[in-house]
Amino acid sequence: MSDPTLLVLASLAEGEKHGYAMMEDIQRFAGVRLGPGTLYGAITRLEERGWIRGLESDDRRRPYAITGAGRQYLEEQLATLDQVVKTAMRRLRPA
């Protein structure tokens, strides 16, 4: 799984995080290092679609949180992925 939008949503599902924290988290749980351009490209798209929102902050490092719509989208995507993973695993098992 290397879709940056899904990775960001998965990271924010745990709780609010700013950009650098998301980057570190994603690298830890998915083994993927998102570059700054890729990360902020995904954040821009997700915010435009209303799946995440930026929180008020006095710091330059603005934290983000997943929205209800974002959570629902993530669940749908993970269900599809789960179906694919289960089917593939079943097919890989020796008859």
Place this chain on the structure above:
Amino acid sequence: MRSLVRWAARLYPAAWRARYGEEMEALLEDVGPGGGDLWDVLRGALFMQMTSLSFGKILAGCTLAGVLAAGVWSLAQPNRYVSTAVVRISIANPATGGPADLEETMGHMQAVQQDTFSRSSLASIIVQQNLYANERNRLPLEEVIREMRTRHLRMQSVNESGTAFVVSFENENPAAAQATLRAIVSSMAEHDVRVSKRQGNGTAIMEVLDPASLPAQPAGPNRMLAIGGGLGAGLVLGLACGAIWWITRRKGRRSIMRIGGFAGAGMALGLAVAFLIPNEYVSTAVLRTADGSRLPSTMAEVMSEDSLAAIIRRDHLYSRDLSRSSMHDVVRKMRDEYIRLQTVQVRPRFKGAAFTISFRYSDRVVAQTVTRDLVTRFLTITGEPLSATDVIDSASLPQEPIYPNRLSMAVLGTVAGILLGLGVSLFRLAKLATA
């Protein structure tokens, strides 16, 4: 590296930077960016710029680019200076002592012009004046002379009776333009004497009313016209790019792939067709006869089936065509499609006539050989020979093919492909909207 990446982050659109700029900067401070991050930020900036585009921005950008490109191009072009001279020709009628018939004067002047502008005459002027040094390094002299004759050298009648002419020559150097025009006017005077002797008409007097001028102001290039052209081209390009952007924004990557695919296929098809078509070369010769009244019958004899069949057999032409069709058909094809006879000037009351013979073929040496054969036939024809016929320009050896223009065909194929891709994408969008 950090300052480079920070510079790259400034390439994002202003609206995006207003919203995310500070956060991105803080992130860059935290991560300590490397070379991979620089590329990542550059790619992100490009993507954001693409997504923040609008039809108006694309149109304005392309138009501005067209104007700038045309402006830079026109400034890179050297100034062109035109030197002009005015000459008048008058012929005394030996019988009456008065001025000769107008038609005769005009005919005389045209003969002088043909001789002065002939290949050999212009070649000696080019070498003597050391003109077109760069062009002569990369082009055959034949091409350079054609360029000089068609683009830089002019002769125009200035009075109603057509006996006074403005001769002009254009060059990047005003002094060279003047010196060359002086040489051309001298050459005209020499040919004037020769034509008088040859045609046996009255004493021709060529007067130089205005000697070759030294141009002070450039006559070109027309920079405003070039910028106007750039504006028009930029607008057309902007409309095309705007249409592509509008469609791809609605159907994303699939539309880009489709339009790109059609454009690539169009270019490949254009190139394939262009490379399948064999090169064709044209050799040309210019002849002049003192008696134009016999020209039609002589032309008919030279172009007769027997005459052309003899050339076909001698030069082994059209062997593939001959294996499939009769000599009669091949001769007709050669006469209708490959040979061109063009009368340059026949005046009702002036007996002389000049004409060009050209032959088109896939081999440049054969094209020259056949043109030479045709010229020889004109000179040695037995039926009704042309009187006092001379060769102004002998059969040329073409250097470059005149057909096909492969670049044009590839561009045409690409443009057709883009238009087809746009059409298909629009059709699919309309179909989706209806559904």
